[in-house]
Amino acid sequence: MADAKVIPFDDDRSRGSAVARPPRRRGAVSRRRNGEPAPVRGIGEAGEVGEVQPLPTRTAGQDDVPVTGEERLDKDAGGLERRIAGGLSFLRRRLTGDYEVDDFGYDEELTDQVLMSLLRPLYEKYFRVEVKGVENIPAEGGALIVANHSGTLPLDGLMMQVAVHDHHPAGRHLRLLAADLVFVLPVVNELARKLGHTLACAEDAERLLGQGELVGVMPEGFKGIGKPFSERYKLQRFGRGGFVSTALRQGAPIVPCSIVGAEEIYPMIGNAKTLARVLGFPYFPLTPTFPWLGPLGGIPLPTKWTIQFGEPIPTDGYPPEAAEDPMLMFNLTDQVREQIQHTLYKLLVQRRSVFF
């Protein structure tokens, strides 16, 4: 989409900090559900740890066997052993139900140790997500991240969650607001709740912001995610601006977020409306591969993604009755929307190709 009408922008402050940090390696326990260590990854990482950072203090504290000539091997075995033990204690906690979930059903332990590890390969290897401006997300307190929505399937939300989870220095967790369809579908609703998502409604959003959580919302909803390929990167209407009044009521800053790359994962060239109505879905996508190639059509195109978090827009300077002011609400909504749209265009100009 290099042919987009692009207006040059002068303020480019976040570009200096755009150097992607090396993805933080999640330590300790990788996913091991059935008690078996994941051999390739486990050994690979243990070896890596042993080679790259031989920490003498750790080995000394860890095992009291005298250091022999097989020091390296021993260290590797120690790391592996520790990982196995960690995995087993995790398994033990899971099997006996000895873990916590919050009122929304968010299972932090499962998310951190299993679900994020499942999404990370998609994030790092497949879409090669580049994250910019993550420092714009406040380190503490409630904040509302508002992003564009695209891609037929809501992978952009999940990738945004991984981005915040892996890159934010304060290790914040993003709580996404999802459409009600998510909570109707079996299995999907269970996973969504465990990932910390909740229904996109003012009550839940306010409660989460009030608890000082980081809330992610995609106000375009189905209009954005189910728009035809020809309208890619054109922001749709931002709902009824409910997210602004929620943020105003809680005094939480709004962080605009632009996601580039998600539009092309499933190019939607058609919409089988009748079939969608029969199935009760808001749209039924027809892409060059789906449903013609069957399950193969479900594989997204390996596009290169960029997620940019913009400057936060403060909302705490307004009087309490501001949340009831429709004019202010529309203005703020437009401000957020335009900031996202401009950043999208800017990122599109910088993009070399859809896939690299």
Add this chain to the structure above:
Amino acid sequence: MLVTGVARQLGGRFVRRIQRDPQVDRVVAVDAVRPEHHLGGADFIEADIRQPTIARVLAETGADTVVHLDVTATALGRGSRTTVKETNVIGTMQLLGACQKSPNVKRLVVKSSTNVYGSAPRDPAVFTETTPPKSLPSGGFAKDAVEVEGYVRGFARRRPDVAVCVLRFANILGPTAETPLAAYFSLPVLPTVLGYDPRLQFVHEDDVIEVLRIASHEPRRGTLNSGTFNIAGDGALLLSQCSRRLGRPTVPLLLPAVTWAGSLVRTLGMTDFSPEQIRLLTHGRVVSTDQMRETLGFTPRYTTAETFADFARSHGPGLLPPEAVAGAVDRIAALSLPGGAHPPVNLPTQSAN
């Protein structure tokens, strides 16, 4: 003070407890059947609240506080669902009619349930007292509770001089609680709905007694005990967590199969596995307890998890006790750690052995 529904464990316990309070002169306990447990010196009057006799009882005793606990989901003994519904709805109407006639009544406490919110995927995750239900319960106890609350609201409008307190209890659990969910958790194998893991919230029966006491006395300084309050322990548990902590295996079934099995079980009269129960076990329900803390001034002693732990303790482990599962994992740990020569001390895996 007049208390209805005393033939149940909960009513009996409440009557025994409330008599020890100095503010209470006399407790009149009413139920249609004679309770099997003792009532600790309270005057028992065998009266059916569905009959107009309840008005005479109220007039003769001159009670100033009425605690209506006879709003229940399950039948006592071998009553049918129709009897339960009649007691809930017609009984409440009769009792409220009697209260309206009686000039002495100053305070009315009604036991309701968070079932009034229903359970739907389109509901917010946490219900407050003012959240309108997205899908009104179509039948069963939940509908009874909605209707009871409707009549109570009408009564409160007609008698503004009476302090009316409606307590919406989450699922009551405890060593002696007799609720549908307690019956469900006593099944050897728990049928669940495939692809759903509902969030559940419990309240301990001790806390129920305590909050009923607070509601039936004069409000303490700085609190208000008239209005509608959600009563639940802190936090939430997933059904999968419950089954693991209880050590009872689950059988995930497709939703239509569960509905069918539920109606089969209901026909056979084993448990009241009603449609609303199935909806609860599909979508779950969590309520906000801010009003309970801030306005009513009550802090439950048990969290949801502690309530469940107490319930699990009193009912014994199921087919897969958590200790056995933990032991099995520890054995795998012992096998897979070569020799176990240098056990990692920072992990609880070994220390539990």
